[in-house]
Amino acid sequence: MQEDRYSLPQRLLHWGIAGLVALALAAGILFFVFGYDGLNTTFGGAVTNALYKYHKTAGVLVLGLMLLRIALRLSLGAPPKLESLTPQERILSTAVQHLLYLALIALPVFGWLATAAGGFPVEFFNWTLPGLIGKDKVLSEILFTLHGLAALAVMLLLGLHIAGALRHWLIKRDGVMRRMSLFG
Ligand code: HEM
Ligand code: HEM
Numbered sequence: 001m002q003e004d005r006y007s008l009p010q011r012l013l014h015w016g017i018a019g020l021v022a023l024a025l026a027a028g029i030l031f032f033v034f035g036y037d038g039l040n041t042t043f044g045g046a047v048t049n050a051l052y053k054y055h056k057t058a059g060v061l062v063l064g065l066m067l068l069r070i071a072l073r074l075s076l077g078a079p080p081k082l083e084s085l086t087p088q089e090r091i092l093s094t095a096v097q098h099l100l101y102l103a104l105i106a107l108p109v110f111g112w113l114a115t116a117a118g119g120f121p122v123e124f125f126n127w128t129l130p131g132l133i134g135k136d137k138v139l140s141e142i143l144f145t146l147h148g149l150a151a152l153a154v155m156l157l158l159g160l161h162i163a164g165a166l167r168h169w170l171i172k173r174d175g176v177m178r179r180m181s182l183f184g
Pocket of ligand 1: 078101158165180
């Protein structure tokens with residue numbers, strides 16, 4: 001690996017996953033605001049079903065790509081942190097990044113299992129993936145609550161992560177952004 005930035009596969013995965021998480025979050029926020037029935041009456045059955053199908057598809061893709069990303073992180077490592085980082089920045093950025101890894105595995109796993117326990121199909125494009133657990137309405141409700149809480153945690157962590165990235169990029173201008181950038 002070039003010592004001063006993440007390897008190209010790691011940078012591609014970072015931005016690919018970021019895009020998929022943004023799409024899954026956007027659909028999830030619509031589910032939260034409108035609910036299934038609200039979406040049906042506002043947008044019609046076809047759009048509602050497509051939103052659910054592609055929400056699940058994006059989430060399953062995030063899960064698969066996150067596993068690949070963790071394998072690459074463990075085998076290729078990361079470039080050493082910049083000297084310009086204060087001890088507080090080092091601790092905070094590392095904690096937020098590790099919690100993001102954890103939350104982005106837990107979130108789709110909860111979604112998958114909640115869906116299966118609710119008796120709904122785990123859709124991946126036009127396929128239906130194995131549910132892995134049997135139908136159980138009470139368990140499904142608990143897992144959907146955990147899914148919603150994990151999504152909230154991801155939003156909070158992303159707020160900190162993006163604020164930190166923008167601060168380095170636009171205010172400190174210390175080259176942190178370049179480590180993950182696909183350009184220059
Ligand atoms: C859903 C969106 C995002 C997720 C899940 C995410 C997740 C992560 C994770 C887990 C890392 C740590 C990589 C590692 O050390 O293995 C990382 C690094 C990084 N991210 Fe993000 N990120 C997202 C969006 C963004 C955005 C929008 C920006 C810029 C505005 C950004 C800028 C960076 C930078 C610059 C690094 C490298 C930090 C370093 O020098 O170690 N990320 N991201
Ligand atoms: C990055 C991945 C994911 C994100 C960011 C995400 C985010 C969200 C959010 C914010 C909600 C609304 C929560 C609420 O209403 O309390 C939601 C609901 C939902 N998610 Fe996900 N999700 C992801 C992955 C998945 C996966 C993999 C599945 C299933 C295979 C799934 C299935 C569902 C379903 C069925 C709902 C609707 C729950 C309801 O209407 O009560 N999600 N998701």
